[in-house]
Amino acid sequence: MKRYVDINDDASSQDFYCDNRISNRKYTILNFIPKNLWEQFSRFMNQYFLLIACLQLWSLITPVNPASTWGPLIFIFAVSATKEAWDDYNRYLSDKKANEREVWIVRHGVKKLIQAQDIRVGNIVWLRENDEAPCDLVLLGTSDPQGVCYIETAALDGETDLKTRVVPAACMGINPELLHKIKGVIECPNPDRDIRRFDANLRLLPPFLDNDVCPLTIKNTILQTCYLRNTEWACGVAVYTGNETKMGMSRGVPEPKLTAVDAMIDKLTGAIFIFQIVVVMVLGIAGNVWKETEARKQWYVMYPHEGPWYELLVIPLRFELLCSIMIPISIKVSLDLVKSLYAKFIDWDQKMVDQETGIAAHAANTAISEDLGQVEYILTDKTGTLTENKMIFRRCCISGKFYGNETGDASKDLELLNAIDSGSPDVIRFLTVMAICNTVIPVQSKTGAISYKAQSQDEDALVHAAAKLLMVLFNRNANILEIKFNGIGIRYEVLETLEFTSDRKRMSIVVKDCQNGKIFLLTKGADEAIFPHANSGQQTRTFVEAVEQYSQLGLRTLCLAWRELMADEYHEWSLSFKEASSTLVDREWRIAEVCQRIEHDFEVLGVTAIEDRLQDGVPETIETLRRAGINFWMLTGDKQNTAIQIALSCNFISPEPKGQLLLIDGKTNDEVCRSLERVLLTMKITSSEPKDVAFVVDGWALEIALTYHRKAFTELAILSRTAICCRVTPSQKAQLVQLLKSCEYRTLAIGDGGNDVKMIQQADIGVGISGREGLQAARAADYSIGKFKFLKRLILVHGRYSYNRTAFLSQYSFYKSLLICFIQIFFSFISGISGTSLFNSVSLMAFNVFYTSIPVLVSVLDKDVGEETVMQHPQILFYCQAGRLLNPSTFAGWFGRSLFHAVVVFAISIHAYAFEKSEMEEVSMVALSGCIWLQAFVVTLETNSFTMLQHLAIWGNLFAFYIINWMLSAIPSSGMYTIMFRLCQQPSYWLTMLVIVGAGMGPILALKYFRYTYRPSQINKLQQAERMGGPILSLGNVEQQPRPTERDVTPLSITQPKNRNPVYEPLLSDSPNSTRKSFGTGTPFDFFQSQTRLSSSYSRNCKDN
Helix, strand or coil, X not given: CEEEEEECCCCCXXXXXXXXXXXXXXXXXXXXXXXXXXXXXXXXXXXHHHHHHHHCCCCCCCCCCCHHHHHHHHHHHHHHHHHHHXXXXXXXXXXXXXXXXXXXXXECCEEEEEEHHHCCCCCEEEEECCCECCCEEEXXXXXXXXXXXXXXXXXXXXXXXXXXXXXXXXXXXXXXXXXHHCCEEEEEECXXXXXXXCCEEEEECCCCCCCCEEEECHHHEECCCCEEECCCEEEEEEEECHHHCHHHHHCXXXXXXXXXXXXXXXXXXXXXXXXXXXXXXXXXXXXXXXXXXXHHHCCCCCCCCCCCCCHHHHHHHHHHXXXXXXXXXXXXXXXXXXHHHHHHHHHHCHHHCCCCCCCCCEECCCCCHHHHHHCCEEEECCCCCCEEEEEEEEEEEECXXXXXXXXXXXXXXXXHHXXXXXXXXXXXXXXXXXXXXXXXXXXXXXXXXXXXXXXXXXXXXXXXXXXXXXXXXXXXXXXXXXXXXXXXXXXXXXXXXXXXXXXXXXXXXXXXXXXXXXXXXXXXXXXXXXXXXXXXXXXXXXXXXXXXXXXXXXXXXXXXXXXXXXXXXXXXXXXXXXXXXXXXXXXXXXXXXXXXXXXXXXXXXXXXXXXXXXXXXXXHHHHHHHHCCCEEEEEXXXXXXXXXXXXXXXXXXXXXXXXXXXXXXXXXXXXXXXXXXXXXXXXXXXXXXXXXXXXXXXXXXXXXXXXXXXXXXXXXXXXXXXXXXXXXXXXXXXXXXXHHHHCCCCEEEEECCHHHHHHHHHCCEEEEECECCECHHHHHCCEEECCCCHHHHHHHHHHHHHHHXXXXXXXXXXXXXXXHHHHHHHHHCCCCCCCCCXXXXXXXXXXXXXXXXXXXXXXXXXXXXXXXXXXXXXXXXXXXXXXXXXXXXXXXXXXXXXXXXXXXXXXXXXXXXXXCCCCHHHHXXXXXXXHHHHHHHHHHHHCCCCCHHHHHXXXXXXXXXXXXXXXXXXXXXXXXXXXXXXXXXXXXXXXXXXXXXXXXXXXXXXXXXXXHHHCCCHHHHHHHHHHHCCCCCCCCEEECCCCCCHHHCCCXXXXXXXCCCCECCCCCCCXXXXXXXXXXXXXXXXXXXXXXXXXXXXXXXXXXX
């Protein structure tokens, strides 16, 4: 589909397209209530609670006042709706500010000032320096005579360096006074979200140009939210407006990510629902039987002899309403609240602020913090993520001669400096390509100093190195490049630019020497993109050796080449290139095909070697996270040898002979298949520790493996703890993340550039580094950090604490709801199984919403062990990874505790206050008081570190319970008149509370003391060491498990990923699920010693927990 834009024609097609009003709002005033309710009731839990609330309106079956359900339901919905309304209001204010901004446009041939929202497609818009583009514009003119302007795209793609934009060739040279009269047509695609591509054509109408087609690219545009910099003015025609701009099309809410904890809570909720249905059916049948056999014999019941047809449903429905509180109505709001606090803790963490740049950590996604504590695989980029992305030119090889090998800095190599002074033609050509084969913009200050704005750190390093070697790029105007060599100016006209793509892996420019008119093709790129296209008569062996040598040193290599073009050859090719650049269908593919026709028969000039240093703390961070049982994969676009050297230097892999690197290579299907089978066999039979074995694969072999041997490669991924994937494209990075996710591993992807965005968005958790490549990765990520070293604290401290706190909060929420529900069920057995409620409506509503919520919400401050202890002993993250704190086993413990406490509270309350000794309201208040006292001690018992706020919440909440009920007891119409006054005056009441607490907490304390003393977990030992103030050296012994041989490995089943081949994970002696591991023979070892002594593998089935 195409769009035709009539330039500066007010009466033409403007009504066919939307205006420039920006709207990011989710709601309007009219649709807010129905739309918000629809969204909230699209969740099963809310539908369930709405059904219960509606059933309670039926007075015949409801055992309590409907307010006991409607009150909390309305409160929770109101909280969610208020949050949505506030967020939407803020979006409205932001839109209003953007829409009402004043801009200059041309209308009816006259410049006028209007609001940005009134711009229509086809209008000519004028920008002044530092103005923001209000819509997507195609440039028509600038204040620069060469038709160049500079823009800042940080708000669009996160890249901070300035970019050049040029006026289309058809508009070049038009008098600025005539621009407001320009007429023409732009043929462009319908709106899309691709900010790096714009394939269109321009036709100007006479008298400017007679229907000559001029191709347009993204370099001829200024997109919405970009700022005009270092340019006095620019004007352009609006082609996309409002929400149809590329920025507007890119907006939207990302797909929500479901954490492992949320998935487990959903499963537990389903189990409780099934249990509830069973209980309701049993009690409903029992109630109807008792009614027919016993109830009619009692004179005071007065049941009618004949009832309506639905009489048999009354008691079951009554029990359904009575048992509906088994599923806590407040759990979602509570979890959303604490998860928001977890995100704020990350934002407020001063220990995660980069001291060099001042960049703080930021949590963009507030819903997945607990997943950080369950990460099993980290997939990381290399450049800018593990390294600083500060490129320094170190060495080079020119015409077979090596420079910089002795000094480590080629720019100080005397032999190279002498060659420059003597005017060596080979060296001069080499430096010329270094200086001008790029997109770098030189900026000259008032003092005459030249600085460079580069989109690539490699290009920046090469241009600076060339300038240091006397080849200075000092001016770039439109298609003219000016360099100085030894103070002598040289001018080149840029005829064509063949931009770098991940497929071609090279960048070329066609230039004409303004002095002699000769045309040259200058190229730089990866060795595999240059050497195969070299002149057949040239020997490239020395250059290949140079690439290998530099790669072994961990340096980034680029090959430089050129060739002279005949004028006829260039003009013939130029026509094909122009035709390909003008097509609107498959333009990128057509251009690549045309580029192949000219990029051949290169004369290779030499090889550059650039150093990219490791960031501080990277080796220590990787080593610590490896000890925590996290596996690492490196995904990079660099050469294999360079990636391997970086991996060695940052503890990614172990050096030989301890470490093993298994190479997967090949150019054909059969070669890759044989290589993959060989690596798989080695992985299965090797006796080395899993962390010391890594496989290495390049992008070509990876593409074949993922396409034709996906099952075998998936098996290899399950067996491998470490992988180095070289020369991979952004889409391949995302495919590898998806591969590991399909095996049910929790993945974290971390990167710093735009080529990492797909990988970051695909992973369970995306982390972006705010680096030198801009903010694009950081903006697309769930979390952003300043340096890679902060990943350690993000996972071990924030991730682990978030998981622990969420596990407790979710299970406690079920515990308190089950406690009340079980008491109601027990009461039914002494009330004729009639579904009568022991508690009044006010008490039920207050218990769930107020009495038991505040103490547990302050659990967000709880720390089972200190931060320093976690950092020193990262192995304790194993409990979170394996889901040891929230699984069916631990939930069964909380279920049993609620049942036991319900028996204690009910039995003691009934025996102390029933049997005609007091009225029912008193028994109800005694039972409710017992529940409140027990929950206070349960929270106290489960809290590991106390603060004043936690004490205030726990005991202040208990005090508030009595204050509230004293106030209610003073109101005659409350149904609780004088109840609390009378109870508090009775010594037997306080004695009953003491007995309930003693009987309920005594066995729990005894079990905890036994476990803590005689069977302590590794965390218990750390807690003891912290309290005693001493270091911990030994935490008990577990046994090593022998690594399975090839015949022990079961065949891979992709359809059943839980039945995995054994893969390394730690052995925890206190696992709640003994089926997770099997012990073999071996020597005992210290739990917190080196990871190399841990078990090499065990049967992995953590998803069953």
